Amino acid sequence: MKNIFLKTTGLIMTGLVIANLFVFISGIVISDEINNFEQKTDNLHKINLTLEKEAANLSSIKFAQSQAKEFSFTNSTAPQYIDQLKFAYR
Amino acid sequence: MKIKFIFLLFIVFYLTIVVRLFFLQVIYSPANKSEYLKTNKLNPIRGRIYDQENQALVLNQNSYQLYVEPKKIEDKDKLLRLLSESLKVEEASISAKLDMSKYWVAIAGGLPQEQKDKIDKLNLKGIGFDYQTKRFYPEASLSAHILGFLGKDNQGEDVGHLGLEGFYDRDLRGLPGFVETERDILGRPILIGVQQRVEAEDGRDLILTIDKNVQEISKNRLLEGLEKYKAKKGCVITADPKTMAILSLVCLPDYDIEKYYLFNENFYKNLAIADLYEPGSVFKPLIVAAALDEKKIKPNDTYNETGQIAVGEYNIKTWNDKYEGKISMTRILEKSSNVGMVYIGEKLGNKKIYNYLEKFGFGQNTGIDLEGEASGYLKPKANWYPIDYATVTFGQGIAITPIQMIRAFASIINGGYLMKPYIVQKIISKNKITEIKPQVERRVVSQMTSEIIRKMLISTVENAEAKWDRPKGFLIGGKTGTAQVPIKGIYDASKTIASFIGFAPANNPRFLTFVILYEPQSSQWGSETAAPLFFEITKDLIVYYGISPSQ
Numbered sequence: 001m002k003n004i005f006l007k008t009t010g011l012i013m014t015g016l017v018i019a020n021l022f023v024f025i026s027g028i029v030i031s032d033e034i035n036n037f038e039q040k041t042d043n044l045h046k047i048n049l050t051l052e053k054e055a056a057n058l059s060s061i062k063f064a065q066s067q068a069k070e071f072s073f074t075n076s077t078a079p080q081y082i083d084q085l086k087f088a089y090r
Numbered sequence: 091m092k093i094k095f096i097f098l099l100f101i102v103f104y105l106t107i108v109v110r111l112f113f114l115q116v117i118y119s120p121a122n123k124s125e126y127l128k129t130n131k132l133n134p135i136r137g138r139i140y141d142q143e144n145q146a147l148v149l150n151q152n153s154y155q156l157y158v159e160p161k162k163i164e165d166k167d168k169l170l171r172l173l174s175e176s177l178k179v180e181e182a183s184i185s186a187k188l189d190m191s192k193y194w195v196a197i198a199g200g201l202p203q204e205q206k207d208k209i210d211k212l213n214l215k216g217i218g219f220d221y222q223t224k225r226f227y228p229e230a231s232l233s234a235h236i237l238g239f240l241g242k243d244n245q246g247e248d249v250g251h252l253g254l255e256g257f258y259d260r261d262l263r264g265l266p267g268f269v270e271t272e273r274d275i276l277g278r279p280i281l282i283g284v285q286q287r288v289e290a291e292d293g294r295d296l297i298l299t300i301d302k303n304v305q306e307i308s309k310n311r312l313l314e315g316l317e318k319y320k321a322k323k324g325c326v327i328t329a330d331p332k333t334m335a336i337l338s339l340v341c342l343p344d345y346d347i348e349k350y351y352l353f354n355e356n357f358y359k360n361l362a363i364a365d366l367y368e369p370g371s372v373f374k375p376l377i378v379a380a381a382l383d384e385k386k387i388k389p390n391d392t393y394n395e396t397g398q399i400a401v402g403e404y405n406i407k408t409w410n411d412k413y414e415g416k417i418s419m420t421r422i423l424e425k426s427s428n429v430g431m432v433y434i435g436e437k438l439g440n441k442k443i444y445n446y447l448e449k450f451g452f453g454q455n456t457g458i459d460l461e462g463e464a465s466g467y468l469k470p471k472a473n474w475y476p477i478d479y480a481t482v483t484f485g486q487g488i489a490i491t492p493i494q495m496i497r498a499f500a501s502i503i504n505g506g507y508l509m510k511p512y513i514v515q516k517i518i519s520k521n522k523i524t525e526i527k528p529q530v531e532r533r534v535v536s537q538m539t540s541e542i543i544r545k546m547l548i549s550t551v552e553n554a555e556a557k558w559d560r561p562k563g564f565l566i567g568g569k570t571g572t573a574q575v576p577i578k579g580i581y582d583a584s585k586t587i588a589s590f591i592g593f594a595p596a597n598n599p600r601f602l603t604f605v606i607l608y609e610p611q612s613s614q615w616g617s618e619t620a621a622p623l624f625f626e627i628t629k630d631l632i633v634y635y636g637i638s639p640s641q
Contacts, residue, residue, distance in 0.1 A: 042221075052149055053226055056149055059146075061232070061302060061306050
């Protein structure tokens with residue numbers, strides 16, 4: 001009887017120690033994951049702000065003006081037509 | 091004996107733990123709590139500001155504050171030299187901040203990501219970065235006076251100043267949250283410990299009535315106008331006359347919104363809402379509208395304009411001292427006759443003149459949603475002399491703001507309604523969109539009066555004494571103004587405020603634009619400075635809005 005009791009107690013104690021270890025290690029793993037997710041969220045937030053800034057820059061008037069200048073979409077001086085060619089022949 | 095010894099050992103072991111726990115949790119509780127219980131403030135993101143087409147005017151961007159922990163510095167000279175190169179700041183100014191007796195010293199704020207990465211690569215011991223956000227303006231200072239800027243209060247907290255940042259500071263700011271977690275020695279959360287998180291509520295976004303393209307047109311044209319007419323400063327305000335939704339509001343000179351701290355206070359002043367001035371002849375249509383509404387005059391009634399008229403000890407004359415004899419009420423506006431206006435004022439009566447000034451909202455705030463508005467000054471009725479009633483009919487002797495002027499003018503062409511001017515049309519929070527509707531303050535003149543005065547103002551542009559390069563095929567109404575500037579109670583003839591207020595297309599106004607130039611040097615007259623500038627802006631706006639010619 002005493003033997004069975006000791007064995008059972010031993011088994012329970014061992015089980016509890018293993019369970020405790022499992023919970024402890026799981027806790028550390030999940031904590032790590034939480035930490036990682038927190039960092040990822042922060043990074044995503046920062047990337048989001050950077051992308052928002054880039055998108056706004058691309059749709060800004062300043063950018064449109066610089067593009068227009070690059071592709072020569074600017075006001076040109078009105079052409080002067082020569083309708084009295086005799087002056088040109090002189 | 092062995093068992094007793096082991097038992098005793100266990101007892102001592104557990105007692106040690108119990109005593110230690112008692113010390114940690116009861117006796118040293120508050121001090122030790124901070125070592126494992128971390129409470130962090132969750133800063134809300136400040137609201138963004140967009141124009142009427144949802145194009146960004148103000149956003150937030152990543153930024154960093156560089157700090158130094160002096161106790162951890164290995165080589166002070168090297169640190170100063172490298173930081174000086176990276177920050178482009180003199181070594182001496184960094185050195186002055188670096189108090190070696192302290193544990194933490196802030197060196198520079200508002201550093202962009204790229205600069206932070208560059209400094210990180212230097213691998214300097216004893217430096218670190220705190221994350222912050224910073225305002226970012228995709229259109230630079232296009233709308234500096236409208237937007238205002240974000241500064242710091244005494245506690246170092248962000249606070250909006252002037253313009254929308256000041257007026258809507260509470261909405262834009264949001265509410266901070268906090269997170270309280272028990273952490274282990276490596277900073278990881280302890281799951282069975284305290285975990286409490288109250289999310290921050292981000293600031294509300296603002297959608298404006300401003301159209302950034304109209305703003306750009308106004309600013310470019312005003313800049314050209316200031317150079318061409320050699321004016322000291324100037325403003326252009328464009329609004330929808332039916333609602334008084336402001337489409338653009340530009341005053342120059344303005345300031346670099348990113349480096350506002352480099353400018354003195356004079357540059358922050360938004361002339362359009364905070365500058366008191368005497369409006370001059372642009373004021374005349376208001377008095378004419380009042381007289382029409384009271385049925386004291388009709389457009390075709392005549393007045394015999396024979397010469398100067400005396401009011402008390404003062405003589406009132408026309409701008410060129412020329413007189414046309416019998417002229418109609420419409421002609422009084424066309425040639426901007428001061429003596430004709432005194433006649434209309436007399437027909438209206440002093441009591442009614444004062445009542446209409448109040449009805450048009452002079453002497454009161456317009457309530458525009460921008461911080462820094464001045465209310466103007468309408469002196470008490472008891473202090474008005476006969477000369478005051480005479481001069482006010484042509485816009486002298488009364489101090490108003492440009493925003494009051496455009497609001498009053500809108501009321502006489504929109505069917506008679508005095509509207510509250512506004513710039514924000516939507517406030518967007520996480521769960522709610524609040525729309526701000528146009529607000530009628532009161533009815534000032536009747537629909538009929540409004541239609542008559544609109545026609546008179548079209549005739550004023552068509553038959554004005556000056557001939558302008560107007561967009562062909564479009565009906566435009568408006569009025570010039572040249573106000574003398576009082577300096578220490580005396581009008582200085584060489585200093586004027588030239589203005590033009592006009593609307594197009596005149597039969598169903600899509601926009602109302604008010605142009606003011608302060609002390610133009612090329613000509614003192616509104617008809618030769620502000621009016622041509624108005625027509626340049628109008629041509630651009632007609633193209634921008636795709637308005638078809640009506641004639």
